[in-house]
Amino acid sequence: xxxxxxxxxxxxxxxxxxxxxxxxxxxxxxxxxxxxxxxxxxxxxxxxxxxxxxxxxxxxxxxxxxxxxxxxxxxxxxxxxxxxxxxxxxxxxxxxxxxxxxxxxxxxxxxxxxxxxxxxxxxxxxxxxxxxxxxxxxxxxxxxxxxxxxxxxxxxxxxxxxxxxxxxxxxxxxxxxxxxxxxxxxxxxxxxxxxxxxxxxxxxxxxxxxxxxxxxxxxxxxxxxxxxxxxxxxxxxxxxxxxxxxxxxxxxxxxxxxxxxxxxxxxxxxxxxxxxxxxxxxxxxxxxxxxxxxxxxxxxxxxxxxxxxxxxxxxxxxxxxxxxxxxxxxxxxxxxxxxxxxxxxxxxxxxxxxxxxxxxxxxxxxxxxxxxxxxxxxxxxxxxxxxxxxxxxxxxxxxxxxxxxxxxxxxxxxxxxxxxxxxxxxxxxxxxxxxxxxxxxxxxxxxxxxxxxxxxxxxxxxxxxxxxxxxxxxxxxxxxxxxxxxxxxxxxxxx
Amino acid sequence: xxxxxxxxxxxxxxxxxxxxxxxxxxxxxxxxxxxxxxxxxxxxxxxxxxxxxxxxxxxxxxxxxxxxxxxxxxxxxxxxxxxxxxxxxxxxxxxxxxxxxxxxxxxxxxxxxxxxxxxxxxxxxxxxxxxxxxxxxxxxxxxxxxxxxxxxxxxxxxxxxxxxxxxxxxxxxxxxxxxxxxxxxxxxxxxxxxxxxxxxxxxxxxxxxxxxxxxxxxxxxxxxxxxxxxxxxxxxxxxxxxxxxxxxxxxxxxxxxxxxxxxxxxxxxxxxxxxxxxxxxxxxxxxxxxxxxxxxxxxxxxxxxxxxxxxxxxxxxxxxxxxxxxxxxxxxxxxxxxxxxxxxxxxxxxxxxxxxxxxxxxxxxxxxxx
Numbered sequence: 001x002x003x004x005x006x007x008x009x010x011x012x013x014x015x016x017x018x019x020x021x022x023x024x025x026x027x028x029x030x031x032x033x034x035x036x037x038x039x040x041x042x043x044x045x046x047x048x049x050x051x052x053x054x055x056x057x058x059x060x061x062x063x064x065x066x067x068x069x070x071x072x073x074x075x076x077x078x079x080x081x082x083x084x085x086x087x088x089x090x091x092x093x094x095x096x097x098x099x100x101x102x103x104x105x106x107x108x109x110x111x112x113x114x115x116x117x118x119x120x121x122x123x124x125x126x127x128x129x130x131x132x133x134x135x136x137x138x139x140x141x142x143x144x145x146x147x148x149x150x151x152x153x154x155x156x157x158x159x160x161x162x163x164x165x166x167x168x169x170x171x172x173x174x175x176x177x178x179x180x181x182x183x184x185x186x187x188x189x190x191x192x193x194x195x196x197x198x199x200x201x202x203x204x205x206x207x208x209x210x211x212x213x214x215x216x217x218x219x220x221x222x223x224x225x226x227x228x229x230x231x232x233x234x235x236x237x238x239x240x241x242x243x244x245x246x247x248x249x250x251x252x253x254x255x256x257x258x259x260x261x262x263x264x265x266x267x268x269x270x271x272x273x274x275x276x277x278x279x280x281x282x283x284x285x286x287x288x289x290x291x292x293x294x295x296x297x298x299x300x301x302x303x304x305x306x307x308x309x310x311x312x313x314x315x316x317x318x319x320x321x322x323x324x325x326x327x328x329x330x331x332x333x334x335x336x337x338x339x340x341x342x343x344x345x346x347x348x349x350x351x352x353x354x355x356x357x358x359x360x361x362x363x364x365x366x367x368x369x370x371x372x373x374x375x376x377x378x379x380x381x382x383x384x385x386x387x388x389x390x391x392x393x394x395x396x397x398x399x400x401x402x403x404x405x406x407x408x409x410x411x412x413x414x415x416x417x418x419x420x421x422x423x424x425x426x427x428x429x430x431x432x433x434x435x436x437x438x439x440x441x442x443x444x445x446x447x448x449x450x451x452x453x454x455x456x457x458x459x460x461x462x463x464x465x466x467x468x469x470x471x472x473x474x475x476x477x478x479x480x481x482x483x484x485x486x487x488x489x490x491x492x493x494x495x
Numbered sequence: 496x497x498x499x500x501x502x503x504x505x506x507x508x509x510x511x512x513x514x515x516x517x518x519x520x521x522x523x524x525x526x527x528x529x530x531x532x533x534x535x536x537x538x539x540x541x542x543x544x545x546x547x548x549x550x551x552x553x554x555x556x557x558x559x560x561x562x563x564x565x566x567x568x569x570x571x572x573x574x575x576x577x578x579x580x581x582x583x584x585x586x587x588x589x590x591x592x593x594x595x596x597x598x599x600x601x602x603x604x605x606x607x608x609x610x611x612x613x614x615x616x617x618x619x620x621x622x623x624x625x626x627x628x629x630x631x632x633x634x635x636x637x638x639x640x641x642x643x644x645x646x647x648x649x650x651x652x653x654x655x656x657x658x659x660x661x662x663x664x665x666x667x668x669x670x671x672x673x674x675x676x677x678x679x680x681x682x683x684x685x686x687x688x689x690x691x692x693x694x695x696x697x698x699x700x701x702x703x704x705x706x707x708x709x710x711x712x713x714x715x716x717x718x719x720x721x722x723x724x725x726x727x728x729x730x731x732x733x734x735x736x737x738x739x740x741x742x743x744x745x746x747x748x749x750x751x752x753x754x755x756x757x758x759x760x761x762x763x764x765x766x767x768x769x770x771x772x773x774x775x776x777x778x779x780x781x782x783x784x785x786x787x788x789x790x791x792x793x794x795x796x797x798x799x800x801x802x803x804x805x806x807x808x809x810x811x812x813x814x815x816x817x818x819x820x821x822x823x824x825x826x827x828x829x830x831x832x833x834x835x836x837x838x839x840x841x842x843x844x845x846x847x848x849x850x851x852x853x854x855x856x857x858x859x860x861x862x863x864x865x
Contacts, residue, residue, distance in 0.1 A: 301748060320750050320751075323750065330748050332745075337742070338742075338744045339745055340742065340745055341737070341741035342741065343741045344737065344738065344741060352751065356731050358730055358731070359733070
């Protein structure tokens with residue numbers, strides 16, 4: 001047997017702060033094959049890709065390229081060896097033309113280089129001329145931009161093309177274009193390492209599959225020997241959360257939030273549902289399924305949304321001010337960019353939604369201190385700046401902002417993303433307690449085990465539409481992954 | 496548990512640097528004046544003069560600081576002030592001073608609304624929009640004045656205007672009253688910081704003597720600054736202004752009407768510019784079409800000297816006023832001491848950059864020390 005194009009043995013990565021990202025990954029990529037790489041958030045996919053691209057060095061283990069041990073010190077070295085990496089967020093310059101983007105890596109003095117352009121035209125032709133070389137990248141649809149990124153990667157004639165979720169933001173026919181390209185590249189004898197969380201495309205497209213979980217490769221099989229359920233089970237693995245599902249059925253009150261035909265063109269299909277007091281409704285879905293958009297639509301944060309939101313029977317105006325006044329609160333996904341004001345203290349951040357005329361330290365400081373105690377926020381006091389807190393503690397501040405008697409509905413968008421396990425458990429317990437106190441909660445999370453643990457019911461979204469409603473007691477994480485990422489979602493378990 | 500006062504932070508270079516800079520500059524100029532045998536530089540009259548010269552820029556600077564705190568930018572203030580002055584001088588002979596002043600400020604507010612609406616609802620960068628209105632409004636002034644100087648010739652109207660601008664307000668007793676009030680406040684609220692303010696103001700009043708009086712614009716500046724400062728410091732509106740600049744998206748998702756606050760900052764900025772323009776028109780009873788050209792940069796420089804961040808979310812109107820005083824002390828010092836006016840611009844520019852460097856480097860050190 002010929003030596004594999006790329007082989008990894010026991011590759012480890014420990015970050016300087018002690019976080020272990022990879023615990024010893026073995027991976028073998030053969031020329032002319034499409035290799036699927038899967039794993040849940042935080043499983044180590046991105047770290048592994050960065051090591052292969054030469055962007056970061058591994059802490060241990062060995063990487064062999066065409067049979068020779070290598071250690072790439074920078075991305076240029078990896079590219080020179082023949083590894084091209086296309087990252088998820090396409091790093092193109094929108095103001096330059098396609099040809100100039102493809103030639104970004106080129107060295108030399110002149111901007112318009114005839115041989116470079118000839119090479120670009122060749123690559124474009126090999127891809128089936130999906131774009132005009134002189135078009136400005138910013139004017140192109142996102143699918144074509146993805147093709148430009150692939151073309152840019154092919155300029156150096158790589159033996160291995162690594163693609164990090166190339167289809168995550170693409171529509172159906174644009175995905176087909178990418179699939180066809182990948183098949184053609186494999187046909188030319190190149191290897192493709194294809195990272196995706198869409199199980200159906202992994203099954204349809206790849207020749208073999210490696211699944212990462214907790215920094216280890218837990219599954220390596222020929223795709224032909226696998227089905228979606230087996231892959232989903234490998235991704236989910238055993239549950240790591242300390243949370244157990246409450247045994248007793250929780251008391252659920254009268255309907256509070258009534259969402260009717262909420263829709264946003266091209267993003268959110270008309271969606272209707274009701275959430276009751278004391279009920280936790282989980283929303284499951286993959287990246288780009290429209291979960292955050294749904295929460296923002298309910299909160300009135302997007303003026304283009306159509307439809308109606310009612311609270312206790314009263315229609316809520318379509319703006320965040322109206323939503324807050326009515327008692328709807330949103331904890332946004334990106335807490336640093338959307339959740340808190342970094343230059344302000346905990347006390348000031350907590351008081352942001354407060355109305356009135358004068359600032360009252362007599363009222364706000366005890367309130368802040370109470371929130372710090374209740375949520376176990378690790379901070380020196382109410383006057384600590386939120387920007388000095390760790391992610392988990394900052395997230396607690398963002399949630400605590402809404403723990404007022406006026407809040408009736410709590411919309412939580414990935415409240416545990418990027419948070420250590422201790423703080424995560426605190427937050428999930430808090431969500432349960434809040435629901436027990438009568439709040440209606442909508443919880444978006446990519447950690448499906450969390451949804452299964454705390455939600456009373458789970459809505460599954462795919463491509464901007466709620467495609468199924470499931471009872472968390474009757475489904476496991478693998479089933480939920482399959483439902484959220486498979487084409488089988490429309491049939492089968494839809495309730 | 497009481498709110499702790501961190502004295503090292505309050506009197507640190509980053510927080511109080513602009514006060515030190517003003518004191519050092521005054522001391523330096525006083526020493527030079529003394530060594531050259533000139534009259535006392537630190538006389539009440541000269542200090543009052545500096546405050547008078549700084550008053551227009553100070554008023555616009557206070558509003559500009561609010562603007563910068565919300566994360567926007569207004570280059571058009573000097574043109575707007577000139578427009579207001581032109582409207583005032585043009586209309587006053589016909590409809591009298593009070594109505595003309597109202598018309599002038601209303602016109603200015605109109606420009607502010609145009610600026611704000613274009614920036615906020617069309618989504619063009621504030622720098623570009625106000626660069627455009629800077630030029631366009633100056634052009635409008637030229638159109639209105641037909642390129643010539645306008646003058647108010649009716650003596651009784653001129654009299655009213657001069658009275659509004661040049662009346663001297665005795666300040667000895669009011670300053671003492673403020674000092675006492677601050678000391679009382681400090682005792683009642685068990686808060687140490689007002690003591691510093693009270694002692695400084697009281698000492699200044701006693702040094703200046705019972706005959707101390709300043710021109711009316713200084714009082715207008717002080718009142719405007721005090722009101723804006725109090726709103727920013729003590730009201731929910733103030734906190735929201737900082738929040739809008741510190742993280743607009745977080746503010747919006749907290750239910751704050753970000754559009755209203757940003758638009759409000761443009762209106763405030765233009766209204767303040769309009770008022771400054773009225774004062775300017777009154778000062779001379781006349782307006783020349785190139786009046787106040789370039790003053791917007793002095794206004795912004797004052798805010799930067801006061802430590803206001805161009806990125807939004809931080810800034811203090813008191814320090815902006817001190818920044819304006821610093822700039823005009825430099826000008827005044829060069830004139831009074833005859834230090835070679837050609838060096839003036841060079842030194843002013845270096846002072847502004849040095850101040851910004853202190854704030855930036857100080858800020859970084861603060862962040863890395865943790």
